[in-house]
Amino acid sequence: MLSALLIFLPLVASLMVFMIKGNAARNFALGAAVAEFVLAVFVYCQFKMGNHYQDLTMNNIWVKSLNIHFSIGIDGMSLLMVLLTTFLVPLIILSSFTTAYEKPNAFYGLILFMQMALVGVFTSNDGFLFYVFWELALIPIYFICLLWGGENRGKITFKFFVYTLLGSLFMLVGLIYLYSHTGYGSGLKSWAVQDLYNAGRSMNESQQSAVFWMIFVAFAIKMPVFPFHTWQPDTYVTSPTSGTMLLSGIMLKMGTFGLIKWLLPIVPLALTKWGGTAITLSVFGIVYASCIAIVQKDFKRLIAYSSIAHVGLISAGILSANQQGVQGALIQMMSHGVNVVGLFLIADILMRHTGTRDSDKLGGLRNMNGQFAVLFLIILLGAVALPLTNGFVGEFLLIGGVYQYDAWMAGFAGLTVILGAVYMLRSYQNIMLGEKNVNVGAFGPLATSDKVVLITICAVVIAFGVYPKPLNDLAEPAVKMLLNNMK
Amino acid sequence: MKGLLIISGLGILAMLAEIFKFKKILLPLVLLGIIGAYVANFMEWNNGLSISAFDNMIVFDKVSIAFSGVILATAFFWFIMANDYFENSSNVVDHFALVLFAITGALMMTAFKNMTTLFLGIEIMSIPLYVLAASRKRNMASNEAGFKYLIMGSFASGFLLFGIALIYGASGSFDIMQIRAYISSAAPGTLPLFFYAGVVLLLVAMLFKVSAAPFHFWAPDVYQGSPTVITALMSTIVKTAAFAAILRLFMSAFGNVSEIWTVILSAVVALSLVISNFSAAMQSNVKRMLAYSSISHAAFMLMVVLANVRSNATVGALLYYSLAYSIGSIAAFCILYKVTKKGDESFDAFNGLAKRNPLLAGCMTVAMLSLAGIPVTAGFFAKYFVLTIMIATTYKWLVILAILSSAVGVYYYFKIIIAMYFKPAATEEPVEIEMSQKMVVILTCLITLALGIVPGYVAEMFAF
Numbered sequence: 001m002l003s004a005l006l007i008f009l010p011l012v013a014s015l016m017v018f019m020i021k022g023n024a025a026r027n028f029a030l031g032a033a034v035a036e037f038v039l040a041v042f043v044y045c046q047f048k049m050g051n052h053y054q055d056l057t058m059n060n061i062w063v064k065s066l067n068i069h070f071s072i073g074i075d076g077m078s079l080l081m082v083l084l085t086t087f088l089v090p091l092i093i094l095s096s097f098t099t100a101y102e103k104p105n106a107f108y109g110l111i112l113f114m115q116m117a118l119v120g121v122f123t124s125n126d127g128f129l130f131y132v133f134w135e136l137a138l139i140p141i142y143f144i145c146l147l148w149g150g151e152n153r154g155k156i157t158f159k160f161f162v163y164t165l166l167g168s169l170f171m172l173v174g175l176i177y178l179y180s181h182t183g184y185g186s187g188l189k190s191w192a193v194q195d196l197y198n199a200g201r202s203m204n205e206s207q208q209s210a211v212f213w214m215i216f217v218a219f220a221i222k223m224p225v226f227p228f229h230t231w232q233p234d235t236y237v238t239s240p241t242s243g244t245m246l247l248s249g250i251m252l253k254m255g256t257f258g259l260i261k262w263l264l265p266i267v268p269l270a271l272t273k274w275g276g277t278a279i280t281l282s283v284f285g286i287v288y289a290s291c292i293a294i295v296q297k298d299f300k301r302l303i304a305y306s307s308i309a310h311v312g313l314i315s316a317g318i319l320s321a322n323q324q325g326v327q328g329a330l331i332q333m334m335s336h337g338v339n340v341v342g343l344f345l346i347a348d349i350l351m352r353h354t355g356t357r358d359s360d361k362l363g364g365l366r367n368m369n370g371q372f373a374v375l376f377l378i379i380l381l382g383a384v385a386l387p388l389t390n391g392f393v394g395e396f397l398l399i400g401g402v403y404q405y406d407a408w409m410a411g412f413a414g415l416t417v418i419l420g421a422v423y424m425l426r427s428y429q430n431i432m433l434g435e436k437n438v439n440v441g442a443f444g445p446l447a448t449s450d451k452v453v454l455i456t457i458c459a460v461v462i463a464f465g466v467y468p469k470p471l472n473d474l475a476e477p478a479v480k481m482l483l484n485n486m487k
Numbered sequence: 488m489k490g491l492l493i494i495s496g497l498g499i500l501a502m503l504a505e506i507f508k509f510k511k512i513l514l515p516l517v518l519l520g521i522i523g524a525y526v527a528n529f530m531e532w533n534n535g536l537s538i539s540a541f542d543n544m545i546v547f548d549k550v551s552i553a554f555s556g557v558i559l560a561t562a563f564f565w566f567i568m569a570n571d572y573f574e575n576s577s578n579v580v581d582h583f584a585l586v587l588f589a590i591t592g593a594l595m596m597t598a599f600k601n602m603t604t605l606f607l608g609i610e611i612m613s614i615p616l617y618v619l620a621a622s623r624k625r626n627m628a629s630n631e632a633g634f635k636y637l638i639m640g641s642f643a644s645g646f647l648l649f650g651i652a653l654i655y656g657a658s659g660s661f662d663i664m665q666i667r668a669y670i671s672s673a674a675p676g677t678l679p680l681f682f683y684a685g686v687v688l689l690l691v692a693m694l695f696k697v698s699a700a701p702f703h704f705w706a707p708d709v710y711q712g713s714p715t716v717i718t719a720l721m722s723t724i725v726k727t728a729a730f731a732a733i734l735r736l737f738m739s740a741f742g743n744v745s746e747i748w749t750v751i752l753s754a755v756v757a758l759s760l761v762i763s764n765f766s767a768a769m770q771s772n773v774k775r776m777l778a779y780s781s782i783s784h785a786a787f788m789l790m791v792v793l794a795n796v797r798s799n800a801t802v803g804a805l806l807y808y809s810l811a812y813s814i815g816s817i818a819a820f821c822i823l824y825k826v827t828k829k830g831d832e833s834f835d836a837f838n839g840l841a842k843r844n845p846l847l848a849g850c851m852t853v854a855m856l857s858l859a860g861i862p863v864t865a866g867f868f869a870k871y872f873v874l875t876i877m878i879a880t881t882y883k884w885l886v887i888l889a890i891l892s893s894a895v896g897v898y899y900y901f902k903i904i905i906a907m908y909f910k911p912a913a914t915e916e917p918v919e920i921e922m923s924q925k926m927v928v929i930l931t932c933l934i935t936l937a938l939g940i941v942p943g944y945v946a947e948m949f950a951f
Binding site for chain 2: 062063064065066131132135136139143146147153154158161162165166169170172173176177179180
């Protein structure tokens, strides 16, 4: 019941927001998003108290003939993702307060609708339902990017849409193929996640490989992993800031989460055969994207590329399929989500206050707004994974996980930390430090909403850097169970 | 059965309207008649008995009643949508009668039990459509459309008749069930060659009717030249009827000689998928685009036939697909009809529709999402059912091809969405729409969404 409420609260709120005229829409949306977060925290408490089954799962028949169920449930992994989603959406809404969007009701309605779909993706226990939510998440973000995006948005968002849709269609075929293999023995076909696991494992290596690639492509496009990443930088740069935050902060995690829950346990044989190839692609993507990030002048584009690098490491960790790697991936997904939202907000603030994000045209901002400089620095350090920030915990575990798989790979994957430090610190230096650039006028004090968002994010960066135990406590048993499931 | 009688009676009634001067109330009368036919249909469904008539030449069983239901529902929406088209033409009454007769033919095609009834049904449906396609008398394109449609349709009829004759020559019967019995009683390899030739000729004739590639060349020109409302009729009711007929013909009568027609059909499906989607992506005229897209939908429906498993699941899938496609198309065509009133039929006509009429833009978005097969619309489940059936057969390569081509499909459907929301309009002038048509658009969109949210109601009509 509670988990269903998590899905339907944003849906109802989104429909209501659509009907509200004017700026009241955004206040209402913020209220709804905060309420959703409170609900998620309540679910977390319930979960902690050991109440796993009665309230947190739901299973109703949706389409009888195909045995499709509306089956949702919460375990440690999905709870992490739900907490991330519900934590970020209010921040994303709040950070958009300084920009006056046309038709705010549609804008915030779409954001809440997307939240519904995202929570659905993370909680569904039915393969078909998962696919439906997966696709539903795509539609609002497409419209957000299309209607409120920047230059050339028509072409760019379209490329993004076709890319992801093509990927998910392949996933659909993969899932249907799995479905057609379920019911071995009993003859009753089923979409339930556990039955799909069993169906996958009953296949031989070549069948598993086919399923692996079909589903992997969908996730790889969403994350994105090299060489499926070409839609990403343009889309991130063109989208309105809130859209970029949704894409990078949460939607990207759909891919990594899918990899953990909907691919690893299904195709163990294919993973031993093709896992190396997929990890190589991910690791190559890390180095490739980091190198491109180094030469970027536009700060938003730089974050876009750095995101490819980070997610490459996450994907490599997951595909190495060991406790450290997967657990690290879950934790890094949380930290990356929070940090990247902070970084995109900073890019947005730079744009609003100075009219440019080009690091060559900026400089010496620190002297004009010390507070901003400190907040920026904390988030930046989180992103480069300095010890005692949240980024460190995840990356440390991830590299450890990849190391268990292959030491050489870990060596290359570790470059993400070094190269990350290079481009992040360099751009900080260019933008914030040094002499004041002649192009920059005044840099006034931050808006209250921005300040609240940045301070919250900084608090999370430090809090979970110092004390990551709550995250570990959720991730560890869930990952253990998953990996046991794979044997 | 009663539905068929009511609709043909309505056709005759419509012809009398001019003489007895009740032209004004003709439309409400027709709508009432369709509702009556629908109710009669519904009661026959609930009775659960198959009704046969005319010496077993027509049989209304569950399958034909279900497909008639789709046709009648589409017809109902169509008449409301085409309302103002009728008002503007000088000879309203003839148009009414012609359309009603076309629907009569379509209903016959869903229920034939005998090759002669099939032929009669096809002709009764097609001949009014030839006339209607050319009904804008002073318009060159409309005349061309009518002429092309007539020539191509006659060719198809020729093939059909020849095929029927050859099959009769071999089996000695026009009756579907007797032909089936003839096939299964013959020892393997003893069927005469001209019987196979007959089957292939019938296949070709039916493929002409559903405009599958490579028999599709008439479709874009005819769709473009005909008045928009007539195009809507051609792409919904005609398709549904033709597929009901194909289902009966190939899955019942020729199910046991599938080796002869599945090879051809699989090539046709593959060709249709590729040609239609790539051609549609290159069109600048929306009606031409929809013509090519209808070929692609035909290919999807043909896949169900190709699977050649006569089960409740396949019939349900085909029924669901025709319903989803018909309803989505009616919405799309109704909006297209209003938007292109000024004569501009290119994608530019949709520019800035979101500002000029947000309701229409929203509904068009739903229709396009459904035709493109995005969840949770009817179009998604339609494609999904087909894919689930196909993945269990040996035609897995067609599934991949279908997936790739539907991704191309997204390109041209979204071109309209992008135009509506993203491109600036040439004029700020709002697009006017009558209340009744507005209801059609809203209702069809709601049905599209409802079918997508609870697909079970239709897909499980045959209780599998």
